[in-house]
Amino acid sequence: MAKYDALGPFLKGQSTGEVPVTFSEVENVIGEKLPRSAYVHRPWWSNNPSNSAMTRVWLDAGFRTERVDMAGQKLVFRRIHERSFGEAAPPAYAGPTPPRDNVEKEPRRHPLFGRLKGTFTIDPAWDLTQPAMPEWDEKYGPDPKK
Numbered sequence: 001m002a003k004y005d006a007l008g009p010f011l012k013g014q015s016t017g018e019v020p021v022t023f024s025e026v027e028n029v030i031g032e033k034l035p036r037s038a039y040v041h042r043p044w045w046s047n048n049p050s051n052s053a054m055t056r057v058w059l060d061a062g063f064r065t066e067r068v069d070m071a072g073q074k075l076v077f078r079r080i081h082e083r084s085f086g087e088a089a090p091p092a093y094a095g096p097t098p099p100r101d102n103v104e105k106e107p108r109r110h111p112l113f114g115r116l117k118g119t120f121t122i123d124p125a126w127d128l129t130q131p132a133m134p135e136w137d138e139k140y141g142p143d144p145k146k
Contacts, residue, residue, distance in 0.1 A: 004054040006030050011061040011077055019063070023073040030054075042070055 010029045011019060027033055038044045045068045049056055058065065063077040122128070131137065 002053060002057075003032060004030050004057045007054065008057045008061040011058060011063050014077075014079075017079040019077040021075060021077065023075075039070070039073065042068060045075060 007026065007029055021029075023034055023038065035044075044052065045065045047055065047059065047064045049059055058077060059080075062080050064080055066076045066078050068075040137143075
């Protein structure tokens with residue numbers, strides 16, 4: 001049994017969607033002291049699966065860490081997929097989805113595309129074809145392409 005494995009059954013046995021714990025309560029569950037980095041480095045509690053063996057344990061148990069309070073030495077484990085009574089479990093990952101040959105592909109745009117639409121206006125009297133900085137013509141000469 002690995003050092004942090006006891007945390008998985010502890011979290012799976014919880015009936016609530018949020019499990020607030022202190023660092024010392026986590027140590028009681030795993031039966032060992034947490035490493036010093038758990039007390040001084042916030043990233044130790046990140047939900048990156050390649051972070052540490054303990055991270056994989058709470059992710060595999062279906063939980064994420066939230067509201068990590070380094071000064072207060074406490075955090076909250078939140079259930080990733082909360083289900084209501086009678087709701088089926090999410091399907092297991094079965095590999096990549098098959099290609100959809102007959103579906104039209106939508107153009108892919110960045111989510112911020114068009115976000116500024118309607119946020120500013122240009123005075124109709126302003127001529128957008130005129131140079132914005134005429135002093136450049138005085139300093140560098142007229143545009144040779146004209």
